[in-house]
Amino acid sequence: MRILPILTLLLIPILCIAQEPIISGIVLLKSKNPIANANVFIEGSYDGANTDSLGRFSFKTSLSGVQQINVTAIGFQSKQQRIQIQDSLFLQIILQADERSIEEVVVRAGQFKVGSQANAVLSPLDIVTTAGSMGNIIAALDKLPGAQIAGENGRLMVRGGDPSETQTYINGLRVAQPYTASANGMPVRGRFSPFLFKGTSFSTGGYSAEFGNALSSILNLSTDLNLAEAKSDISISTVGLGLSNTQRWKNSSLSFNGTYSNLAPYLKLIDQRLEWTKPYQQANAEAIFRNKGEQHFFNLYGAFTFEKFAFKDYDLNYDQQVSTGIKEKNIYLNSNYFRYLPQNWKWELGGSFGYSDKNLDYYNFQIPTEEYSSHIKTVLRKKENSQLQYSFGAEHFFQKVDEQFQNPDNHYAHGFDRQLLSGFAETQYTAFSKLFLTLGARYTSDLKKQQSIEPRAALGYEINSKHQMSVSYGLFHQQTREDKAKFRADLPWQQAQHYIFNYTFLRKNQLLRMELFQKDYSQLIQYDSSLPTFTSNYQTNGYGTVRGLDFFWRDSKTFKNFQYWISYSYTDAIKLERNYQTAVQPDYVAKHYFSIVAKYWYAPIRSQLSLTNSFISGRPYHNPNLAGFMQSNTSVQNDLSFSWSYLLSQQKVLFFSLTNILGNKPVYGYEYRSTPDQNGHFASRAILPNAKRFVFLGFFWTISNNKKDNQLDNL
Known part of the structure; x- marks a missing residue:
């Protein structure tokens, strides 16, 4: 009992x-x-x-x-x-609507938002359905003012800064290797699938104290903070196959995505400038796990990519066809934890890890390179009321690069390992109902001898519900990038100061942004050779000034089922850097950059049609056969691209895209032989794209309980 x-x-x-x-x-x-x-x-x-x-x-x-x-x-x-x-x-x-909510109203000078925010410039669908972008996030951002992409490398450049001056983040955590594998003359793509991200914050300058170690720009990609719905996606295209599946439970979801790309069939149909001996192949697998509770959200993302290709191309210095081959393995992990605490506090904790193993074979030498990187970050945020919110946090960066140079006669080792520790704080305050003030500061130390304190400030004024003005200021530092740090990692940090004035007109389905900016550089890296090498003499006496105007107009109101946006950038850049003999406009900067994007949904044939036209003024280059320095300019570039999305049914999409419809022949610059001939003349050849056009045809099928679901977001 x-x-x-x-x-x-x-x-x-x-x-x-x-x-x-x-x-x-x-x-x-x-x-x-x-x-x-x-x-x-x-x-x-x-x-x-x-x-x-x-x-x-x-x-x-x-x-x-x-x-x-x-x-x-x-x-x-x-x-x-x-x-x-x-x-x-x-x-x-x-609850009552808060018309003075900081997050919903303020447009910060220098920052573009993509997503569902009231001040978002583009939606996620806009990013991936823009003709010519081919689902590449980086290529789509090229259609925003302030951004430029050099055709010969495909990397993002912002307001007169070279590609190394832009840092990429996922959920606030750094991505050390944001681009696919590449060789000289081959443009890269963004490494990550666009469907993973529901929001994008693209800063062209004056960005928050939460981010650092970038002289020009921050691109922060945000995953969805909601559980994914159960579904499967199948894609078949002219360049490969893709399959994804999502499982959903009460409080969790798990998504897998796998793609395989092989350009061999495509290269047989489209003429190429290069002689491909092993056409480009890529295998990619990624997974994302989400868990959501009443007061928390956990996100774990992992990706593995394997790439390989080989080709032959004429080399002026060897005066013959030279073989280039690349094999690369890349691993990236990203994890975030968010916790809602009492009294409107929010705690964020995250970490990322990256590993790259790349082997370059060129002519008769090999360059195997390994890179390890990690980033740990914690942030506390507090929204005191509708007028005041603030945040503070700390983060640690680690990076190690090990590069070998091997040929039959020599073996050299280069590399470095380094770390950064940073702390930051920022507050946003609304005064007098229409005045918005943001103040922040960032402290960074390399735990050895270098450190910096960087003030950041932004002031916005709401003239009325449709018109706003804002100004931003920031001081920014950046470590020596990998291509030089492997020879001299101890160089003083480069520095830039940003000054930005913004005017914004915003109403439903219409947006106008105009910005004036100036960026002052100091301590830029110089070297005394054609390319940075271990024998180069490095200095940090360089300087520069970039001034300009950005214009953006978007309209999806005037015409039914039709939207368009117009971007224009004027960039006046003068910099003394690299191996330049004097301060000049860099060879990677175009003064004028114009694009117009138009999209039309034609219901009778269930189709979305998109046209993009880009105009780029000539870029300077140095011709050693002429007197002076950087005395020549390339011709103007004009590209007209087209895409067509056709709904066979609500969940079956046929997608076609064609770049450079007019068949123009852009010249990105010229390369010269390092030594002259007997007459003192340097032989040269134009730097051209590998093919005139890129043609893409794909079929995308979604299988889910939500019969309105399809893959238009991915195209």
Whole structure:
């Protein structure tokens, strides 16, 4: 008979749990429309929940007596309500729209947002359906003012800065290798699939104190903070195959994506300038796990990529066809944890790890290179009220590069390992209802002898609900990049100061942005050879100034089912850097950069048509056969591209894209033999694209319970 008392003791905790009161209810506007993703919690506890799409919430609590319920939601005034907990309660909570919400209203000078924000310039769908982008995030950003992409390398450059001056992040964590493998004269692509990201923050200058070690720009890609829906995607195209699958449970989701690309069939149909001995191949596998609770979100992303290719191309110095081959393995891991704390605090903790193993075979030598990188970051954020919010955090960076140079006669080893420790703080305050002030600072140390303090500031004024003005200032430093750090990692950090003035006109489906900017460089790296080598003499006496104007107009209101945007950049850059003899316009900068993108949805044939036209003025280059330095210019480049998305059914899409419809022959510059002939003349040849056009045809099929789901977001 002792069993009964024992069972009673075992059941007491269960009965206590079962008797915990349940706090449930609904959060609404005065109009009775529900408010999704509102945070409802009992102050001073972890008890709470977020509202669903119908504004409903429900959670258990072990608390009793008089408590305070707090309700917060972005874009709405927060609310506090006293409740008496005895038994379960049902609450109906009404929030008022907050027309002065910092996150929703302020347009910060130098920053473009892509996503669902009120001040977003483009949507995620815009990024990937722009003709000529071919689903490449980097190529789509080229259609925004301030950004340029050199055709010969495909890397992003911003406001007179070279590609090394832009850093890429995922969820605020650095990506050391954001591009696919490449050789000289071959353009790269962004390494990551665009469908992973629901938001993009692209800063052309004056960016937040949360980011550093970049002289010109930050590209921060954000994954969705919601669980993925169960579905499968199949893609078949002229360049490869793709398959993805997502499984969804109550509080978690797991997505797999695999692609295989092989250009061998494509290269047989399209003439190429290069002689391909092993056409480009890539195998890519990635997975993302998400877990979401009432007060937390966890995200783990991993990717593995393998690439290989080989080709022959004429080399002026060897005066013959020379073989180039590349094999590369790349691993990237990215993990984030978000926790909502009492009193409107939010804690973020994240870490990333990257590994690259690359082997370059060129002529009769090999260059195997390994790179390890990691980034750990923690941030605390607090929204005090609709007027004040602030954040502070710390982060640690580590990078190690090991490069070998091997040929039949020599073997050299180059490389470095280094680390950075940074702390940052930033506050945003709304004064007098229309004045928005952001102040921040960042401290960075290499844990040896170099350190910096970088102030950041932004001031915005809302003239009325449609017109805003803002100014930004920032001081920025950057370590020596890998191509030089492997020879001299101890060089003083390069420095730039940004000054930006912005005017924005924003109303539903129309946006106008104009920015004036100036960027002052100091301590730029110089060397006394044609390329940086281990025998070069390095100095940091370089300097420069970049001034210009950016213009952006977007309209999806004037014409039904039709949207377009116009971008123009004027960039006046004068820099003394690299092996330049004097301060000049760098050979990677075009003064004038213009593009227009137009998209039209034609319902009778279930099609979206897109046209993109880009105009790029000539870039300077140095001709050793003429007197002076950087005395020549390439011809103007003009590219007209087209894409067509056709819905065979709601979940089956046929996609066609064609670049350079007009068949223009862009010249990116000229390369010269290092020594003259007997007449003192340096032989040369033009740097050209590998093919006039790129043609793409693909079939995309989505299988899911949501019959409106398709892969238009990926194209």
